[in-house]
Amino acid sequence: MDDRHHRSSSQNLKTDIPQFSLHLSAVLLVKTTSMKARIWKKRSLEEMKARVFSALEQNVNYHESSILGVPASYLDDKVFNQDASFVKDAPWISTLIQNPNHIGCHTLGKSESFFKGTQEIEKELIEMCAVDILGAEVGTCDGYVASGGTEANMQAIWVYRNYFIAEFGARKDEIMILCTEDSHYSMNKASNILGVNILKVKVDEKTREVNQSDLTEGLHEAKQNGKKYAILVGNMMTTMFGSVDDLSPFLSELKSFDFKYKVHIDGAYGGFYHPFTEGDKQLNFSHPEVSSVTLDAHKMARAPYGTGIFLMRKGLIQYANTQEASYVEGEDYTLIGSRSGANAVAVWMILSQTGPYGWQEKVFILQKRTAWFCAELDTLGVDYFRHPDSNIVTIDAHFVNQELAKKYGLVPDNHHSPRWFKVVIMEHVTLERLEPLLEDLKSTLRVEEALES
Numbered sequence: 001m002d003d004r005h006h007r008s009s010s011q012n013l014k015t016d017i018p019q020f021s022l023h024l025s026a027v028l029l030v031k032t033t034s035m036k037a038r039i040w041k042k043r044s045l046e047e048m049k050a051r052v053f054s055a056l057e058q059n060v061n062y063h064e065s066s067i068l069g070v071p072a073s074y075l076d077d078k079v080f081n082q083d084a085s086f087v088k089d090a091p092w093i094s095t096l097i098q099n100p101n102h103i104g105c106h107t108l109g110k111s112e113s114f115f116k117g118t119q120e121i122e123k124e125l126i127e128m129c130a131v132d133i134l135g136a137e138v139g140t141c142d143g144y145v146a147s148g149g150t151e152a153n154m155q156a157i158w159v160y161r162n163y164f165i166a167e168f169g170a171r172k173d174e175i176m177i178l179c180t181e182d183s184h185y186s187m188n189k190a191s192n193i194l195g196v197n198i199l200k201v202k203v204d205e206k207t208r209e210v211n212q213s214d215l216t217e218g219l220h221e222a223k224q225n226g227k228k229y230a231i232l233v234g235n236m237m238t239t240m241f242g243s244v245d246d247l248s249p250f251l252s253e254l255k256s257f258d259f260k261y262k263v264h265i266d267g268a269y270g271g272f273y274h275p276f277t278e279g280d281k282q283l284n285f286s287h288p289e290v291s292s293v294t295l296d297a298h299k300m301a302r303a304p305y306g307t308g309i310f311l312m313r314k315g316l317i318q319y320a321n322t323q324e325a326s327y328v329e330g331e332d333y334t335l336i337g338s339r340s341g342a343n344a345v346a347v348w349m350i351l352s353q354t355g356p357y358g359w360q361e362k363v364f365i366l367q368k369r370t371a372w373f374c375a376e377l378d379t380l381g382v383d384y385f386r387h388p389d390s391n392i393v394t395i396d397a398h399f400v401n402q403e404l405a406k407k408y409g410l411v412p413d414n415h416h417s418p419r420w421f422k423v424v425i426m427e428h429v430t431l432e433r434l435e436p437l438l439e440d441l442k443s444t445l446r447v448e449e450a451l452e453s
C-alpha cells in the first residue's frame, strides 16, 4: 500500500516561509511559461467594463423597445435601485439588474435573440474553461452555466442515459452509474431521479484509492444482474478528502467485463484548483475517453452561487434535447430552464481579472500553505489525509473533539458519528488562522497524554 498521501506529503516548511517570494518567482516562471492560454486573457477593469456594457447594449432594452410577449423585465426598480450612481461603473451589478435569461445552451444552434450580447460572454467562458483549463481543442465542446455541481453532474448522467437508450436500445435497468464511495451524493440523486442504478466502489481507508477487488467483484455482480452500460464518474478532488481518482483501473475492468461506457469527471470542487497544480492531468479532455466535466465556480473560484459549469464534447448534448420546448428560440438541451446570465458574467469577470498566470499563482500559494499546515500536523503527530495536489486536509476525528470542531468550523464526514473533519485551505484560511487551531490541537493532545500517564 502506498502511504505517500498520508502524513508524509509535506516536509517541515516552517523555515521556508520567509523565502516564499524568492522561490515564487522562479517556480512560477518555470510553470507559467508552459501555460499557453488560447482564449483566457487577463483584462483590466476598463476592458471588462467595455466588454460587459457593450454586451448589455446588444441585449433587449425593455424601456426603449416594445417587448410585449416575454414574462421578463429588469429587476423590480422599487427594490433594486437602478439609478444609483455606482451602477454605471459596476458591470456585474448592471447585468444582475438587467436580468438576462440565458435559458438553453448557447454553444450550438440558435438561442434566444433577446440576450445575445451576454450569451456571447457565456460562450467565451465555456471555451476558456474547456480549452485553457481542461485541455480541449478549440471549438470541440458544448456547455453552459448550470445551477451548481449537482445539476451539472445530473446533466451528464442524463445525456449518457439517453445516449445508451437511443443508440443501443438500452433499458434503464441495464444502465448504472459507477463511482467510488467518496463520490458526492449528487450521484445518488441522479440515480434516483433518472431511474438508473448506482455502484459505489469502496476505497482504501488510507490512500482513498479504489479498492481493486471491490471494483472487480462489483462489476462481476452487476454484469450477472443484467447491467450492460456504465456511466463512470471520476473525481477530480472529492468533497471530503480532495482525493483524485485514477481512471485506469476502472477503464480496464469495464473493458474486461465488456461494458459499454461513457466517462464523466466530477471536478465540482477541484476544477478550478487541480488543473493548476503540479500533479498528473488525466482528468480532462486530453484524455480521449473523457467526454464531459463538471466544474463549480461557486467553490474555489469564489463566484456567486448558481455557477456550476457543465462541459461536454460536441455531438453528445443533443441526447438531452427537449423537443417540446417549442416556445424557446433555438433548442433546449439543459436540465434547468431559465437561468441568470449574470452568473456567466460573474465567472467571466473573475477569470479575466486574474488571468491564467494569476490563477496559477493563487493555487501555488494555497499549495504551499497546505503543505505548511500538513508539516505542522506531522510535527504534532496528528493523523490526516491529504492528496498532494489538494488544499483539503482531512483530520482523523480521534484528534478533534466537538468543541474544537465547532470553534474552527471544521466539517465532519458525518454529523452523527464523525470519523473525519476537514480543513479547506481557501484564501481566507491564512497561516494566522491556522496557527490557533494547531495550538489548540497541541493542548488537546497534551491533556490526553497527561490523562493517559
Ligand SMILES: Cc1ncc(COP(=O)(O)O)c(C=O)c1O
Pocket (backbone or CB within 6 Å): 147, 148, 149, 150, 151, 153, 184, 186, 237, 238, 239, 266, 267, 268, 269, 270, 296, 308
Ligand atoms: C465533488 C462535488 N461534486 C458535486 C458537488 C455538488 O455541488 P453543488 O452543491 O454546487 O450542487 C459538490 C459540492 O460540494 C462536490 O464537492
